Amino acid sequence: MRKFYVRTYGCQMNVYDSHLITQLLIDKGYEQAESELDADVVILNTCAVRRKAEVKAVDHARFLRHKGKFVVFVGCVARERGEQLLRDGSADAVLAHRAYSKIPDIIEKSQSVVDISLNGKLLEFTDVVFRRVKTGFSEFVTIMEGCDNFCSYCIVPFTRGREVSRPAEDIVKEIHHLEKQGVIEVTLLGQNVNSYFDGRMDFAELLDYVASNSSVYRIRYTTLNPRDVSIKMLRVVASHLPRLTDWLHLPLQSGSTKVLRDMRRGYTKEEFIEMVQNVRRILPEAVITTDIMVGFPTETEEDFLDTLDVVRKVEFDHAFTFIYSPRPKTRAAMWPDLPYEVKSARLRKLIDEVDRIARQKRERMVGRVFEVLVERPSDKDPSLPMARTRGYLPVVLDRWIPIGEIVKVKITEIKGLTPLGRVIK
Numbered sequence: 001m002r003k004f005y006v007r008t009y010g011c012q013m014n015v016y017d018s019h020l021i022t023q024l025l026i027d028k029g030y031e032q033a034e035s036e037l038d039a040d041v042v043i044l045n046t047c048a049v050r051r052k053a054e055v056k057a058v059d060h061a062r063f064l065r066h067k068g069k070f071v072v073f074v075g076c077v078a079r080e081r082g083e084q085l086l087r088d089g090s091a092d093a094v095l096a097h098r099a100y101s102k103i104p105d106i107i108e109k110s111q112s113v114v115d116i117s118l119n120g121k122l123l124e125f126t127d128v129v130f131r132r133v134k135t136g137f138s139e140f141v142t143i144m145e146g147c148d149n150f151c152s153y154c155i156v157p158f159t160r161g162r163e164v165s166r167p168a169e170d171i172v173k174e175i176h177h178l179e180k181q182g183v184i185e186v187t188l189l190g191q192n193v194n195s196y197f198d199g200r201m202d203f204a205e206l207l208d209y210v211a212s213n214s215s216v217y218r219i220r221y222t223t224l225n226p227r228d229v230s231i232k233m234l235r236v237v238a239s240h241l242p243r244l245t246d247w248l249h250l251p252l253q254s255g256s257t258k259v260l261r262d263m264r265r266g267y268t269k270e271e272f273i274e275m276v277q278n279v280r281r282i283l284p285e286a287v288i289t290t291d292i293m294v295g296f297p298t299e300t301e302e303d304f305l306d307t308l309d310v311v312r313k314v315e316f317d318h319a320f321t322f323i324y325s326p327r328p329k330t331r332a333a334m335w336p337d338l339p340y341e342v343k344s345a346r347l348r349k350l351i352d353e354v355d356r357i358a359r360q361k362r363e364r365m366v367g368r369v370f371e372v373l374v375e376r377p378s379d380k381d382p383s384l385p386m387a388r389t390r391g392y393l394p395v396v397l398d399r400w401i402p403i404g405e406i407v408k409v410k411i412t413e414i415k416g417l418t419p420l421g422r423v424i425k
């Protein structure tokens with residue numbers, strides 16, 4: 001069993017963990033397979049945030065085992081389902097985040113093990129982070145993980161455990177290690193990055209420290225908790241523009257104060273709007289994106305209209321939209337779920353509104369010049385590159401520019417929701 005493949009579902013934190021797991025296995029002499037079917041061992045790094053993602057991963061695990069692969073089931077579903085995954089034939093080994101260091105040993109011995117305890121060390125607290133080999137010009141760096149908020153719909157506090165922050169020195173050391181390999185953009189990751197506290201520095205201080213002690217072209221950070229956006233943090237971002245990005249991902253979830261209370265989000269509709277006003281005052285060019293959920297159990301039609309109202313008032317540049325999905329162990333799962341037709345009708349209306357506003361905002365980009373970083377071939381026409389503005393908005397360029405290069409573009413038109421840019425330098 002020498003060849004492995006890591007498949008990742010879910011958020012960027014899982015992507016980061018998968019990189020570290022890959023490094024751990026390469027260090028032990030394992031070989032990365034080109035595809036799952038070419039591998040002896042498949043590590044499935046899974047997401048439990050909605051039921052759909054979870055079911056997909058479990059089904060896939062069964063398929064792989066049927067094909068004779070040794071399946072190591074890790075991530076949030078591993079933590080949630082634990083031993084059951086072994087019993088029902090979905091996995092050969094089941095490990096949650098704090099047991100990832102054991103993966104090489106388990107593969108070596110083909111062990112059938114379950115370890116989902118919260119007692120071990122997270123990989124980002126081990127030396128593997130300083131040996132990691134870059135996978136591109138843009139890399140993730142986890143700064144904190146876990147969550148203490150217990151929003152009533154969310155499984156994450158149960159899967160990832162309590163908040164822990166990495167020492168600021170280690171974060172900068174990891175960024176230096178990536179810089180030396182030519183990485184030009186880093187994204188600081190955490191479930192609530194602005195809850196960061198390593199015993200000395202809070203998130204604003206960490207941002208200042210990272211920006212002052214690294215030379216990467218761009219520093220991003222996600223996800224922010226709207227409740228904890230401080231003026232101090234916004235001022236730090238303003239003082240380090242453009243290296244620190246003024247792209248803020250601020251998950252609204254709902255625009256109704258009543259639903260927000262039932263979700264235990266810790267802010268009202270008015271407080272969210274006021275927070276955004278502060279952002280725009282201190283960072284006038286800020287790009288603001290969000291996550292919104294429809295169909296929370298106590299959401300009425302009127303509450304949903306409040307959500308649309310906030311969408312109009314805030315003018316999000318982009319929103320990820322979701323249908324509420326009841327999750328095990330969460331408080332909201334005890335309330336009756338709304339009919340699917342109600343939820344999906346609201347989702348359609350929400351997407352229409354979000355897109356209408358995003359299109360209006362994109363139109364305002366026409367004629368303006370942006371500095372962009374070329375990310376990858378565009379989906380629609382791979383002969384043209386897709387690049388990102390400082391605010392993380394995608395732009396399709398009019399001619400090929402190598403990946404990882406920085407150019408200036410003038411926006412000529414908006415196609416669908418995507419700005420097209422003419423390269424001017």
Ligand code: 5AD
Nearest residue numbers: 153154251291292322323324325327
């Ligand atoms: N159902 C639907 N969406 C959810 N999210 C979190 N929990 C649930 C759930 N139970 C969404 C939130 C969060 C994003 C990562 O996933 O909008 O911000």
Ligand code: SF4
Nearest residue numbers: 010011047048049076
């Ligand atoms: Fe999914 Fe949340 Fe776990 Fe990320 S932390 S993998 S989004 S459940």
